[in-house]
Amino acid sequence: MSRGRSPTIKDVAKVAGVSSATVSYVLNDLNKVTPEVDALVRRVAKELGYSRNNAARALKTGRNNIIGCILPTLTSPVFPEIAQAVQLRAEAHGYATLVIDSGNAPMREEKVVRTLAKHGVDGAVALLHPKFKPADPPLFPIVSLDAKFPGLDSVHADHYAGGRLMAEHAIALGHRRIGMLSGFQDLTSSFERRQGFVDAAAGRVELVWEVNVHLVPQLPPVAVEAIRRREVTMIACVNDLVAIAALSVLKDSGMSAPGDVSVFGFDDMQWASWPLIDLTTIRQPLAELGSRAADLLISRLDDRQRPVEDLVLPVTLVERGSTARVGLPLP
Amino acid sequence: MSRGRSPTIKDVAKVAGVSSATVSYVLNDLNKVTPEVDALVRRVAKELGYSRNNAARALKTGRNNIIGCILPTLTSPVFPEIAQAVQLRAEAHGYATLVIDSGNAPMREEKVVRTLAKHGVDGAVALLHPKFKPADPPLFPIVSLDAKFPGLDSVHADHYAGGRLMAEHAIALGHRRIGMLSGFQDLTSSFERRQGFVDAAAGRVELVWEVNVHLVPQLPPVAVEAIRRREVTMIACVNDLVAIAALSVLKDSGMSAPGDVSVFGFDDMQWASWPLIDLTTIRQPLAELGSRAADLLISRLDDRQRPVEDLVLPVTLVERGSTARVGLPLP
DNA sequence: CTTATCTATTTACACGATTAAACGACCTGA
DNA sequence: TCAGGTCGTTTAATCGTGTAAATAGATAAG
DSSP: OTTSSOOOHHHHHHHHTSOHHHHHHHHTTOOOSOHHHHHHHHHHHHHHTOOOOHHHHHHHHSOOSEEEEEESOSSSSHHHHHHHHHHHHHHHTTOEEEEEEOTTOHHHHHHHHHHHHHTTOSEEEEOOOTTOOOOSSOSSOEEEESSOBTTBEEEEEOHHHHHHHHHHHHHHTTOOEEEEEEEOTTSHHHHHHHHHHHHHHTTTSEEEEEEEEOSSSOOOHHHHHHHHTOOOSEEEESSHHHHHHHHHHHHHTTOOTTTTOEEEEEEOOGGGGSTTTOOEEEEOOHHHHHHHHHHHHHHHHHOTTSOOOEEEEOOEEEOOTTOOOTTOOOO | OTTSSOOOHHHHHHHHTSOHHHHHHHHTTOOOSOHHHHHHHHHHHHHHTOOOOHHHHHHHHSOOSEEEEEESOSSSSHHHHHHHHHHHHHHHTTOEEEEEEOTTOHHHHHHHHHHHHHTTOSEEEEOOOTTOOOOSSOSSOEEEESSOBTTBEEEEEOHHHHHHHHHHHHHHTTOOEEEEEEEOTTSHHHHHHHHHHHHHHTTTSEEEEEEEEOSSSOOOHHHHHHHHTOOOSEEEESSHHHHHHHHHHHHHTTOOTTTTOEEEOSBOOGGGGSTTTOOBEEEOOHHHHHHHHHHHHHHHHHOTTSOOOEEEEOOEEEOOTTOOOTTOOOO
């Protein structure tokens, strides 16, 4: 105590006049002790400013009370919102969260998992590339974010329904000629979003052009050219970041949304609502995604036998100023 | 091994036919052993897939190889860039990083520090409110980000010079009547930015109005009104987020930058360069800020006696499309 | 050939907590 | 009264590493 060292369970035991086992029982809420002793121990512990040594506990129990959160990058508007929710929920359960970015490469994902294992995480929430190969046997339980993953628990938005929603809204606004900036189709969520759109649009909309793009706010030349051809009344984008890139191209080309062409995003990341951007989009509940994933992971940690669960969260349409009824002049 | 349990130092020792102490010496690179034994042990360890149990090591040595990174929030464009750099650098040194957001409140900062201590971090990089009171004695070393902090190592950009740079560029563009959206002055960086600006502007620029605002992309009504009065040719903002809020107000009011009024930001966060935003700003080297802070923290962990260090990084002017020479018509 | 000096390795304990098992005190029912 | 059960508490072993101290073996010095 006064000798700098922080007090251990034994110090508490000595002061309280009981054995260290008793202290441990009290502090772990196994109710094995009389109310008086319980109260006494708690009081003494608080007085001494006792706080459990996590390393010792981890060594003995094999549980570290740390979970990992693996995301493709932190420098994107979407993922930090998820990370924040995971962390908040984990903390409520007494877990700390190790947020790590995997740089979007499946190989690095596997390395990151090993790193996390080395640091003794009990499990992780992860947004994984479908090509990711889990170690066998797995180093720790993983909950897959954003997409179903064979053998893993998962939490994700209903991308397919979102795609349909986009198409139906576009049709309702009178759009018949649409260009599409879809994501590369190896990513499950990109695939499902497109699929939903295409299924709902079938026969009612002409998909004039389509370009696969990376999920970043820069477009490849072929996409820029497509936009400049002015052949469509709407550009449907795989996510908000890409939609912003499209808006940028429009601005650079002297066009604007929704006057010359409507632009439709997906995600409803925080900045989509800024007046400068003001993007019509499909909202996925990012925070809920994170907290549900944390919950799921922690239940899994408590019971490794429970059946694998796949949680699908609903999406909603958020109508803003980047889309308009076709043919309607600017207000 | 084959019994599920992962191999320990004793398993390695048994297979290699040496004692566990020898294995420990080898794996910790204390060169106390013959080259042959060294090689043998390493080979066996690799063969068994041995990996050190961090909890046991932490228990024995009191070092966890984890550092914390405390930031006001993750859902801001600026902080994740720093976090990413911290993490990358920490990983290179064999440390994992616990990123935590403190929600911008000094009281919560103190709580977060206790949480981190509970999870056994060896130290932390933190962006602290000046009112933050470190525990005494400190629970672990902290490197202060973004501002000097009494008694702590620190790494931050040269906010004062940045403020001057803003003023000088404004003057060079011919601006004489300027409105200012400054941050609340209890935050050191906001204070210094303003001070630099005011000092350099003295006598050459009229500060027509000034409003203290929170560092978020929404402005209070009084700021909105000030902007709408159209009394100035430039709005100087405490950071990019606030500058974006100003641009939003302009757009909502049927004005635009730089045609009606120039807008000047600070930070050069990632999105400032998007064509939709295209913000003239003062760049602070966010990634370098993070990695230098991590370096500094780790040196501190290795030597608690070294004198406190204050690292100031230079800022630069980034000229984009939100500012223009005064009186110049739109191109 | 003895004794001192190194050096490579091992022995043995500590770190702080958890927990099965042992223990003792008290109660209960025949 | 005594076997058996219950309850609250303690004893003691254990988790995997690190490391001071002991030990053995080789070398050098006298």
